[in-house]
Amino acid sequence: MNITILGSGDAFGSGGRFSTCLHLAASDGTTMLVDCAATSMPALNRAGIDRNAISAILFTHFHGDHFGGLPFFVLDAQFVTRRRTPLVVAGPPGVAQRAHAALEAAFPGSATARRAFEIDYVEIAPDGPAEVAGADIEAFAMVHDDRAGPCLGYRIARDGKVFAYSGDTAWTDTLVPLARDADALLIECYTVDRKLPNHLDYETLEQHLRELTARRIILTHMSSAMLDHAGALACERAYDGMAIAL
Ligand SMILES: [Zn+2]
Numbered sequence: 340m341n342i343t344i345l346g347s348g349d350a351f352g353s354g355g356r357f358s359t360c361l362h363l364a365a366s367d368g369t370t371m372l373v374d375c376a377a378t379s380m381p382a383l384n385r386a387g388i389d390r391n392a393i394s395a396i397l398f399t400h401f402h403g404d405h406f407g408g409l410p411f412f413v414l415d416a417q418f419v420t421r422r423r424t425p426l427v428v429a430g431p432p433g434v435a436q437r438a439h440a441a442l443e444a445a446f447p448g449s450a451t452a453r454r455a456f457e458i459d460y461v462e463i464a465p466d467g468p469a470e471v472a473g474a475d476i477e478a479f480a481m482v483h484d485d486r487a488g489p490c491l492g493y494r495i496a497r498d499g500k501v502f503a504y505s506g507d508t509a510w511t512d513t514l515v516p517l518a519r520d521a522d523a524l525l526i527e528c529y530t531v532d533r534k535l536p537n538h539l540d541y542e543t544l545e546q547h548l549r550e551l552t553a554r555r556i557i558l559t560h561m562s563s564a565m566l567d568h569a570g571a572l573a574c575e576r577a578y579d580g581m582a583i584a585l
């Protein structure tokens with residue numbers, strides 16, 4: 340599984356970074372996105388990604404810096420790339436209604452427009468396994484913002500490897516099984532020491548780091564203060580365009 344971090348930023352473009360979007364490519368050529376932010380069309384174009392080859396978009400939650408790119412992706416598929424193959428849109432329960440509302444808000448009429456491709460909605464519940472684009476998905480309930488969720492983190496198993504991703508969350512012990520023995524864990528680390536009820540800070544992560552047994556730990560979704568913070572943790576830091584080969 341080859342992962343490219345197309346967007347490693349927070350919701351505010353800190354550091355000039357794109358908001359969250361991950362591109363996952365399996366050895367058989369199947370590709371999917373995890374999250375697709377309002378900034379993700381420029382990110383996909385810059386990286387030269389073939390959008391029509393993307394089988395599915397898997398969303399962690401319904402904030403604009405993770406979900407806001409869907410209307411643009413759908414419009415691009417309709418009018419630019421002229422997609423003909425179905426697109427799977429997967430995410431927490433309510434994903435179809437959320438998608439409908441997002442399309443209608445961004446481009447009125449687009450939710451009910453005739454398209455040359457189907458959108459197949461898949462709801463992912465945190466208490467059951469799922470399959471998206473040939474990958475085995477295990478979802479975990481995160482602690483973020485119930486108005487934009489339920490907010491999920493995922494273990495994505497493909498090609499005998501496991502990629503774990505927290506989405507947005509404050510510290511929760513659920514991160515421990517999420518990360519357990521994963522080949523890589525991408526985990527949000529928004530602030531340095533400022534405690535927020537819905538995001539993780541570097542100081543708290545430091546206290547729990549030994550509990551996270553993933554082979555690689557990569558920090559993402561960093562605020563400008565966190566980007567400027569030269570911490571001592573033996574963690575990698577994501578950047579736009581970062582490639583993770585598992
Ligand atoms: Zn969020």
Ligand SMILES: [Zn+2]
Nearest residue numbers: 350402404507
């Ligand atoms: Zn976010």
